[in-house]
Amino acid sequence: MTQQLPCGAGVGFKPEHFAAIAADAPPLAFFEVHAENFMGEGGRPHAQLARLRETYALSIHGVGLSIGGEGPLDRAHLARLKVLIDRYAPESFSEHLAWSSHGGAFFNDLLPLPYTPATLARVADHIGEVQDRLGRRMLLENPSTYVRFEESSIGEVEFLRELVRRTGCGLLLDVNNVFVCATNHGTDARAYLADFPFEAVGEIHLGGHDADVDDAGAPLLIDAHGSPVADPVWTLFGEVIARAGPRPSLIEWDNDVPDWPVLRAEAERAAAILARAGAARAA
Incomplete structure (x- = not known):
């Protein structure tokens, strides 16, 4: 099943x-929730989400599948996820190109992977299992990373492109993650995006980051989701939309959450960029 x-x-x-x-009735296109926050059977979380679902499109974003992990997927977690997906029939489901569990231990982080043929085969198998179990295409998000592996033999964009080819999955392009990684690794965000398979992108994420320095005094950005989207990320987003066309675009703000008008204003800024791009293409 493919939805959009x-x-x-x-x-x-x-x-x-x-x-x-509820009081504002904002003209937003959709809301997104983290799957793991709604895996209980009832209570206020589901009452609120059911009310939202009556009016808005829904994206469910997973953070716990550990789709890049070396071990098998957690079948119990996948079963809970299927119940949630079946209950709300969201227009989109996405997960991260990362791992977060090993040997029965769960780490409260999304950890990076070496990009090798073996990793590619494993992640492709896991994506296939998820899509078969859920009966739908999933989107895979490019990660924010702070280290790179010497053993990596495949570029990240090539890795993502090959996963799309092998599995039929889509991609979730996190523009903030692109900027964070480029800064942390001393690479070029625009060069990364120049080769990105935009035809597979079903959703875009925008979020804030924290600026720090590493032990050598070099710039270090942390994908913190606790502040407004930074101006360089807005610039990259505008360039992506001008090139690829308008796409469903989400503001992520998960920590130090502001009052509703502040978050709504961030979404309105994204909506204005999407509208300008759409008007330019129609002209």
């Missing part, structure tokens, strides 16, 4: 915003 989010701006839903959203 409406081509507009959305935000990550936070329960503290529910009353304001």
Whole structure:
């Protein structure tokens, strides 16, 4: 089953915003939630999400599948995910190109992978299993990383492109992650995006990052999701949309969550960029 989010701006839903959203009736295209926050059977989380689902398109974003892990996928977690997907029939489901569990231990982080043929085969198998179990195409998000592996023999964009070819999955392009990685590794974000398979992109993420320095005094960016989208990321986003056309675009703000009007304003900025690009293409 293939569904698609409406081509507009959305935000990550936070329960503290529910009353304001209900009163405001904002003209947003969709809301996104983290799957693992809604794997219980009922209660306020589901009551609120069910109300939102009556009006808005929905994206469910997973953070716990550990799709890049060396071991098999957690079948119990995948079963809970299927129940959630079946319950809400979201327009989009996505996960991360990362791993977060090993040997029965779960790490509260999304950890990087070496890009090798063996990793490619394993991740492709895991994507296939997820898509078969859920009965739908999933999107895979490019990661934010702070280290790179000497054993990597495949570029990240090539790795993502080959996963799309092998599995039929789509991609979630996180523009902030592109900028964070380019800064941390001293590479060129625009060169990365020049080869990106935009035809596979079903959703875009935008978020804030924290600036720091590493032990050698070099710039280090942390994908923190606790601040407004930075100006260089807005610039990259505008370039992506001008080239690839408008895509469903989400503001991620998961930490130090602001009042609703602040988050709504970020989404409105993204919506304005999407509208300008759409008008330019129609002219």
